Amino acid sequence: MNISARDLRAFIALVEQKNFTRAAEQCFLSQSAFSALIQGLEAELGVKLFARSTRRVELTAEGAVFAESAKRLLIELTLVHSELKDLVDKRKGRVAVAALPSLAAGWLPVVLKEFRELYPGVTTELTDTLSDECLDLVRRGRADFALCAAGVEMAGLEAEPLCTDTFYVVMHDSHPLASKKVVSASDLQQHPFIHLTHNSSVRQLLDAALHPARVNGIMEVAHLASVASLVANNVGISIIPYLALFQFSLPHLVVRPLKDPEIVRTIYVVRLRDRPLPVASETFLTLLKKRRSKIGAELLKET
Incomplete structure (x- = not known):
């Protein structure tokens, strides 16, 4: 079945307006294009959705059943679109990082603070642990990426140098x-x-x-x-x-x-091979790379 959000919006417009001309105007379509769209939807479903007369357009029994589902689907599609837009715009999302304790307690909080100020709606998770556990968290999907040393076994992982x-x-x-x-x-x-x-x-x-x-x-x-x-x-x-x-x-x-x-020693950014990071995590990693020149400066404040 091939039914689009555009089809659903046209159907709901006709249900509400009960008139092809007004419904077509609401959808910014010509009346002929709108009529063809409704006919295509009926052909796809294999039923007549509307009873047409010269004065009014009414739902058939089958159309009334479909109307309930169409309204629900359109609401869900709108919510999904809104959720995805929030993720893309970094208004929502989750960043999960595993890092060596020396980074998690030293330089990384500086970058995390900046990121949280820029994107307050994004949840940030930090696990401070040794390298082997960092790598395991990435493999199991518990961390989007890790900041650690490379391990003996790196199958399925890719490692990009961060600093020495x-x-x-x-x-x-x-x-x-x-x-x-x-x-x-x-x-x-x-x-x-x-x-x-x-x-x-x-x-x-x-x-x-x-x-x-x-x-x-x-x-x-x-x-x-x-x-x-x-x-x-x-x-x-x-x-x-x-x-x-x-x-x-x-x-x-x-x-x-x-x-x-x-x-x-080299500290790496380790992630799953051939798998893109979530938008929020990719954004955090970009910021982290931009701030890597500050690693020494931030730590020198403490020594």
């Missing part, structure tokens, strides 16, 4: 290495070291970059806040990505660049 992140050694200001301007991997080996857990992308990158050298790991923790407290209390030292340094603005804690090797 270098690494720093953090320590108590009384630590022997605090006198150095730059710290190398060989300097670390004899000092108690605080690790992040093995499922952290930071830990995985460090293990690979420092191999075959080993550090004197004395404990593992899951959260950067725990690393910061342990280091600030001189329990050990650690290596932290630049994007997380704002969490290490604590008394008696110092930061030194790590060289030899210089470790760099």
Whole structure:
């Protein structure tokens, strides 16, 4: 069946006006074009919808049944059109993002605040978690895109570089290495070291970059806040990505660049391959890319 919104509007106009001339004028059609449209609708449905006389046009029994459905369908089509227009104009919608905790707690809120001010009708959802979980949320459709490191298994996903992140050694200001301007991997080996857990992308990158050298790991923790407290209390030292340094603005804690090797990680925008983002999410991602130059500046305010 091929019935358009135009057909429905013409039908309802004739029901209301009970006159072909007035109904045609209401629809901005010539009377001949309007009559052909009504005849085409009756042919499509296989029934006569109107009983015509020289003075009036009345609904047939079949036409009366169709009128109820036509009015309902036209209302629903109008609502659907309005909903879609709201989505396109970003008056409504949903943006769901998964991001590494260092981004979710640092730079990303600045962009989220700007986006929410621009599009107050759009719902924003943020999940802060490790890279593997970020990727899983994208695969399961729970997040429109993720800001994280690339995983070992990226089938079905596409990853676009967002920014790069270098690494720093953090320590108590009384630590022997605090006198150095730059710290190398060989300097670390004899000092108690605080690790992040093995499922952290930071830990995985460090293990690979420092191999075959080993550090004197004395404990593992899951959260950067725990690393910061342990280091600030001189329990050990650690290596932290630049994007997380704002969490290490604590008394008696110092930061030194790590060289030899210089470790760099890439943060990606990860999304499902060959699937367009919802309009609101695409708009947020565009804003995020425009503001990526501010990543360092915003974090420097905290360090």
